[in-house]
Amino acid sequence: MTAAGMDERLARAALTRVFEPGDECGGQWLRRFGAVALLELLATSDAGPRDLAGATEQRLGGYRLRARAAVPERDLAAVAGLGGRFVCPGDPEWPSQLDDLGAARPIGLWVRGRSDLRIWSLRSVAVVGARACTPYGAHMAAGLGSGLAERGWVVTSGAAFGVDGAAHRGALAAGGATVAVLASGVDRAYPPGHAELIGRIAEQGLLVAELPPGDHPTRSRFVLRNRVIAALTRGTVVVEAEYRSGSLVTARCAQRLGRFTMGVPGPATSGLSAGVHELLRGEGVLVTDAAEVAELVGDIGELAPSRRGPVLTRDLLDPVSARVLEALPARGSAEGKEIARGAGTTVDEALGRLYELHSLGFVERRGDGWRLAARPTPAGAARRGGT
Template identity: 45%
Template structure:
């Protein structure tokens, strides 16, 4: 959708639905795939009963039972906010963001492989043509706490890949991501940054100038509407877009708990080639890469030539196991989206979403926590009970808050 154009009914519906659901909501994705975004949005805006949504999906040949439709409705309707929607659109117009929807000429076709967990739409600042697939793409990811070794390897790899005609995809974060973007820009290449919040607020703040430079020649992209804040859950869901937008993913430096392993898990689930750069065996900063190489048969790559071969040679990851990934799981009557977990992560992604919704300073009522988490009140009650038993969350007469460390 170009600035000044009248939005199509489908684009308008997807913009509305993007405001009420968390990224990667598979129930909403299935409903839209069957009945279409306008039909789903119409029923939710009318606050129609769950049966009406089920009927629309089933009549269109889809599959949705009343239980999951009712639970989904309970978590979506509290987020219907006309004023918030108008404010979000005004913010998008202020920063010159464009809305891409499936079927648009520049829509990145790779994200469609996410199936029911594909983004409903993408908000873009910069050149939407950077997403059009006219160049081969490769995702370069790694730890925020990068070492000099990791940054040097990333700089050489990104510049070398640009010289070979690749566009660089990453997440705009500190460390490896930032170096991948900078090296691509320094080589006059195209680079795309996927954010975990709205594109109206560049995050992290320390990369505001970098992200502005990316938007000048490439694109800054988010599936969340303008005004949406980044959270841990949204960072994890953002990673699936990085993996899907790249024809291959390379982890350049990562510790055992690095979020880039989450991106690697998504790449594996999508059947995309996955490479990892080895580091010093004594360096904890490379332990995650070594795990990928040892336990999950990632391809060992050490320079731009070998990384390019992941795409040009049509390579595919060789393992048949999992990287702690749950692609099709349902999260408590709702949907987990695609999640890649680590050994020390909580198994239930609802815990992450509820923790994201709690403040450590101001108690929040149960209904507000549910709205912020994008979950039904009954689900949030169950999670809060567990968190209270663990001493992580506390409640008083005013509501729930997160216990401060120490």
């Protein structure tokens, strides 16, 4: 893959100041004209709606003002001063799965951190959810973050309060990799209360943004940021979300892109579970831990452990002994021939099994009759399991 040239890089950096994230008109023009020609068209000419179809004259006026004010050299120097870089389509570090967004593909990505974004994105899972999550939600998100990191998966989220922050912290605590996709510039810690966390992610993981250095988040930018989270990852897990939630926007975007969508169930009485449960009633897959997530999105052989309830003492009996035991009445006693008839065995076979069951503490003998013991002996069951 050939890296973008300097003119292309400068033009794309400038265009991140012209267009809002996900602007499909801008994306279509970019494909038609190329970054250099488009920037020149916006900054130096009087091109109107006929030349740039899909935008009103008023909207084009706003684009022109932004294009003329852009100083990409300054932005590139600012991100380089933070140890970061600007990654363009065509660069070796560009994650090709972002191309699935079509005209809404990012113009470029401002990246801060030492690792390779493309390599990390090949094995990445998004963990998103409510900002005002419950302790249960925070616990589940942190467990997913640490469990996925321990399995070699990159945990991607949005660095917000609640589920996002818990997922990032879980991955960091496990010494794993995590990516925060921001709705601001990579030099802005937002929310301010997560300044320390975002600093740790910059050191141990990656910060990614479509917006140039210094830009601030807005409500629409948070929503549009979610499509990048969905596209960068193999699947999205939602932990606690109301019906109207940005996390569900991420999940629906993941579905449209053909990615896996998963949800962690919660109490049916909780409004924070309502959005997740709605997702699970559709195409979402129910997951409860990192092993189940990895089994779904991972390669062949990444299987979650088998799930089963506790082993009861009578589960260790062989089939014939189990049938003999079930043939005994719940109350009172029965003779050997009655028990044999109920178990479908000969009388001799039934008596042999009854004496075994007696030694294991399952039954008691009263004269010629047999009855269930008040409480089977655990030690006896353990001996039976070893035979």
